[in-house]
Amino acid sequence: MRVGFQEELEQLDAALHEEGTLVLRSLRGALNALVDQDAELADEVIAFDDEVDRRYVAIEEGIESLLARQTPVAGDLRFVLAVLHVNLHLERIADYCVTIAKLVKLAPPVAPERLFVDAFQEMGARAEEMIRVALDSFATRNAEQAETLVQLDELIDRANRRFVQHVLSFGRDPTLQEWGLRMLLVSRCFERIGDHAVDIGERTAYVATGEFREFTDASH
């Protein structure tokens, strides 16, 4: 039993979980800034990304050190390689939260119809749920749970398509058009967050089964 090595693996697991918690906070902040059109909160979300980036770099450096010193094999190796990927996916998700926050600030001041607010709420809640499921299934190496992300992703994709249809129905008002254009990008960010959550799920299945396979082509 290599006690020190096992402890390092557990620390890596814990660090990834912490990063995931920060990403969820970032998403919650971006969603609130969006719904409330709160520029101040948007700035906070943008600044908060430095915190996520610090965790991201620390995890990557930890993996570099672990690989160099401990030469993990078999399940340990798969876990370390998976953390390397999941770390990147989480960092990307946080970047999408920053993009949403920036778009909140860039969009012209339009009081969105209830329809749009509900759509944002739905996509935000689904993205949040997907990140939670992705993190939980990774933590418990539960490949079956990870695969449920595909169905959740389908829901967020549908919401995104509906949102596009709503925006396309806008008239020729330039302010409304600009707002719609920005919000299409916001919708796209939620959709991409869902894709990254599915990718995390695929890494979970890889750790658990030793086989890497894409759950579905539609995740790209």
Place this chain on the structure above:
Amino acid sequence: MSEMEAAVAEKKTALDVAPRTADVPRDVVFDVRDLTVRYGGNPALAGVSLEIHEHAVTAFIGPSGCGKSTFIRCFNRMNDLIPGAGVEGSVLYRGQDLYGRDVDPVTVRQLIGMVFQKPNPFPKSIYDNVAFGPRVLGWKRGLDERVERALRQAALWDEVKDRLKESALSLSGGQQQRLCIARALAVEPEVILMDEPASALDPISTARIEDLMAELKRDYTIVIVTHNMQQAARVADMTAFFSVDVSSGGRTGVLVEYDRTEAIFTKPRDRRTEDYVTGRFG
């Protein structure tokens, strides 16, 4: 030498209250300055300077003939026992020159214990092996407790507590090596030197010795020589890479690079270190 013992005692007391986190700079136990060792006239090792920090595992790695075993033997004056060996430069232990005229090598070896490549228990009982050192030093009180403590620290107690009177030679190789570690710990050293401590052991026994090093460094300072580069990577906080210099016609060991183990194995500064750790050497 009593001055040195007092210095050590003072250090240990201070450490009891000092925080021991990774970020706290560690005290220097050994300060080696421009050390050259000769066997006969030829230098086996030349111009080595480095510091060994307390409560750390420091590993010496390098190819055969690079002088790493010669070097570790300087820390408890084991080279004194080799005819024709000469040491130049200095090895300061807690600021005191180990090779000073008033220094008794026997006391040095009590404070700075050593474990060798092959387990070398005495042909005596398990108990007597561990009790040997304390008895020589006249430490008669609490001998049973001392033996138990040393065996516990060496992670051997549970396996031998019911057979302490049996011959040490009845133990497996890995158990014998831990017995030798317990024997070294029984005389309350501050430093444990290990020269290839696991090279004669199977992988499971090796892993136990490596785990033990991680445990022991809380209370002791550990210096190891290892042929197994990955072992250094796994267990050491600091790693020194030695190589062989043939430019003067002979074969002289030199210190190439000394750094945190992580740095040695991820971004070595010297090309020779990079070649050695990546397996491109020789």
